[in-house]
Amino acid sequence: MTNDGTCAPDVYDALVAVVGEGHVITDPDVLASLATDHTGRWSGRASARVRPADAAEVSAILTVCRERGVKVTIQGGRTGLVAGTVPEHDDILLSTDRLVDIGEVDRDELRVTVGAGVTLARLHELATDAGLLFGVDIASRDSATVGGMVATNAGGLHTVRYGNMSAQVTGLEVVLPNGTIVRRHPQVRADNTGYDLLSLWSGSEGTLGVVTAVDLRLRPEPPRRVCALAGFGSLEDAIAAGRTVLASDGVDALELIDGRGLQLARDHLGAEVPTGHPWYVLVEFSGNHDRTDELAAALSQCAVRGEPAVGIDTAGRQRVWAAREVFADLVGLFGPPVKFDAALPPDTLADFTHEAVAVVNDLVPDAIPVLFGHLAEGNIHFNVLRCPDDAALYPAILDLVRKHRGNVSSEHGVGTLKRNYLDLSLTRADIAAMWTLKRAFDPENFLNPAVLFPDSYRLPDPGRLPDSGRLPDSGRS
Amino acid sequence: MTNDGTCAPDVYDALVAVVGEGHVITDPDVLASLATDHTGRWSGRASARVRPADAAEVSAILTVCRERGVKVTIQGGRTGLVAGTVPEHDDILLSTDRLVDIGEVDRDELRVTVGAGVTLARLHELATDAGLLFGVDIASRDSATVGGMVATNAGGLHTVRYGNMSAQVTGLEVVLPNGTIVRRHPQVRADNTGYDLLSLWSGSEGTLGVVTAVDLRLRPEPPRRVCALAGFGSLEDAIAAGRTVLASDGVDALELIDGRGLQLARDHLGAEVPTGHPWYVLVEFSGNHDRTDELAAALSQCAVRGEPAVGIDTAGRQRVWAAREVFADLVGLFGPPVKFDAALPPDTLADFTHEAVAVVNDLVPDAIPVLFGHLAEGNIHFNVLRCPDDAALYPAILDLVRKHRGNVSSEHGVGTLKRNYLDLSLTRADIAAMWTLKRAFDPENFLNPAVLFPDSYRLPDPGRLPDSGRLPDSGRS
Incomplete structure (x- = not known):
């Protein structure tokens, strides 16, 4: 494929150098389709779609984009319900669709490692083949990917028994915005060493890094x-x-x-x-x-x-x-x-x-x-x-x-759709603490920049970030 | 009480202004005792013990100490097993022993809010009085405090059924190193709004803030x-x-x-x-x-x-x-x-x-x-x-x-005892990611500075922090 003109030539060339020409898509029709939410209600603009084969390529892509001031929006199965994958800044769309490695099911430890692009249906299939089950199920199982489900901490039909996605995650491979690849794959069943980054990354909606592979807990299939x-x-x-x-x-x-x-x-x-x-x-x-x-x-x-x-x-x-x-x-x-x-x-x-x-x-x-x-x-x-x-x-x-003292998101996430309602269930101090995290990991705010945080956290000058956003007054502090 | 000379006069006066003279202790014998681990194997030095009555006082104490370059070590029941409360820098000891408010047990939602200084035994007692149980039990129950148990993500005898402390926490009041009081107390049973700060703070060993109050899940007592x-x-x-x-x-x-x-x-x-x-x-x-x-x-x-x-x-x-x-x-x-x-x-x-x-x-x-x-x-x-x-x-x-591919801490935490073994089960990139968090919340590294991170992260000049620590070569990356 060639650059169809949507993408700055230097960015295009740098991306091609990472993943090869065949995996950088700039066809305007394809991009327009991918920049539109599956409901058709929400759309944005993208300059290219890039399909890395592994964490090292994800790291190189993030470095290319960060150094050139290009925003990146991560896309998995695009089944999300809060417009979390709609690019707003001529973003590069980072697709996880080639991250589909599947490890051996560990039948003793009831665990499997899968790439972020593996679908939930495929995961259920391989669990079933091993006589086991995976504890999370949602209606979009044929398209929803494991990476997207971790990013949104998906819930579903059996949360009462097995918990949300976060409760299934025993290990992660994550590429941080600065390009560092963090691999946390405890081999033990009880790990209490250091910060619980697994829980932090689960549900962070791609704002703190790109999940590239996930160790997941499987369960015995209840016989009755x-x-x-x-x-x-x-x-x-x-x-x-x-x-x-x-x-x-x-x-x-x-x-x-x-x-x-x-x-x-x-x-x-x-x-x-x-x-x-x-x-x-x-x-x-x-x-x-x-x-x-x-x-x-x-x-x-x-x-x-x-x-x-x-x-x-x-x-x-x-x-x-x-x-x-x-x-x-x-x-x-x-x-x-x-x-x-x-x-x-x-x-x-x-x-x-x-x-x-x-x-x-x-x-x-x-x-x-x-x-x-x-x-x-x-x-x-x-x-x-x-x-x-x-x-x-x-x-x-x-x-x-x-x-009625409810929350903004019970299991779909915040995305772009609800970002300006975040203070409905979180205090300003809480959102500011979250922003401290985001700034620490992504000071340029280039990774999934459209989601989670209220508009007041997005200044016109993308190079300058405020210490804390100014939220519309809501009677909360 | 008067300043017995262990504490710089300006710090002493500022602390007295926050909590009152009766709650700033500088008696050298008391401090020597509190600066020694309960096993007697580990000891340090402290310049004062201060006993705040609420989160606002904790906030003021942190501000006093941060602005004056004084380190703070948080102390709960001091029953920890990894020397996590031993001060190394003539620290101010921030005691949670007055944070003992106990809320009403919510018998419908099976929840209670308690101060960080409440002991586990007291918590079990109030759960039992309500016909319920609290899911974590450890041998040091008479002295161990809820705040310390959250900080170390304590496990214990019934983890197989109910999980570690983190799994019991439904809400927290935390004072960040910069003095901000964050209150996250979801009233709902399923919250998926924003970063999972509750899990991040649980097990962070007091390095990211002072837990002052905790909402805890209670359970029905199984009849058989x-x-x-x-x-x-x-x-x-x-x-x-x-x-x-x-x-x-x-x-x-x-x-x-x-x-x-x-x-x-x-x-x-x-x-x-x-x-x-x-x-x-x-x-x-x-x-x-x-x-x-x-x-x-x-x-x-x-x-x-x-x-x-x-x-x-x-x-x-x-x-x-x-x-x-x-x-x-x-x-x-x-x-x-x-x-x-x-x-x-x-x-x-x-x-x-x-x-x-x-x-x-x-x-x-x-x-x-x-x-x-x-x-x-x-x-x-x-x-x-x-x-x-x-x-x-x-x-x-x-x-x-x-x-044998084990971890540094299964349920006791890292503390000072194991801080130089952190790379035994975490990669350098993982520890660097943790350090990114610590730096974001506590750039002066003044709060619980002795625990969790390897010595290579502690430069001689306490005002200057490295981008990442240099760990002893361990064959891991």
């Missing part, structure tokens, strides 16, 4: 699973049921599902899912023994409406889970939805939800709010369908989150 | 517990048993115990503990149902020697646990022991242990090696009794740790 989908007459009853169920051992999933969503899925997608109740809760128990009785006992203490659908064998479980999986298609029914990802304290979760629905009905009467969420974490995914313009809705809903 | 102490003919059999047991649900503790230690405890302390086998494993299962059968089934797959001692009711469990608890007294039988705290990969754990015992027998023939450890984490506490001088032993044992 049972799940149930139970209907409830009110959100309050569903939330109370979640609390009751959590007192049991072996809860593997605890999902809140909006009955309105199931009705939509039946009407518009022909999905064979239960309908008729305003809310549903999907519960899965797993372990070494059959937990059907424990699941039944837990649900018997809840205000369940009607008879729960129970799944024990694979086919039965798939039927139950269909009511949750269908939301991946459902939320796109009228084009890209407006998505909110917030965790709320349990005592405000119901009020927040009712008020958020009322706000949608008021501001965008044609829109359809559809909810689901991870009940154990109080994490609500509030999707607004048929809502072409989110300009009015976004601040109104986030004001509600603030009012 | 059962434990057993099983004898084994070899360390290899005991390690294999640990692996077998871990495949069960509900493992609450999995402790390796040295039969030689039990024999010593019986002979010298008159302890009523089982003896006769070279190694023992203590297993505890807990949960909502009786797991006695599961425990028996797990042990039946192991090479157990003789009949295990089983504990079901409180008295029975105490009898079993006595074989583990007795080590707290036992290791001090001949004065302070030399202690090693390392995690090893499972495949080298036995070899390391055999070779370490041989090294002790060779170098200090009169010494007695006594081991115990947390088998799930591969964490060995290798104690050498009757060993007055560790000068020869220390490097020899740590060389073995290095050879």
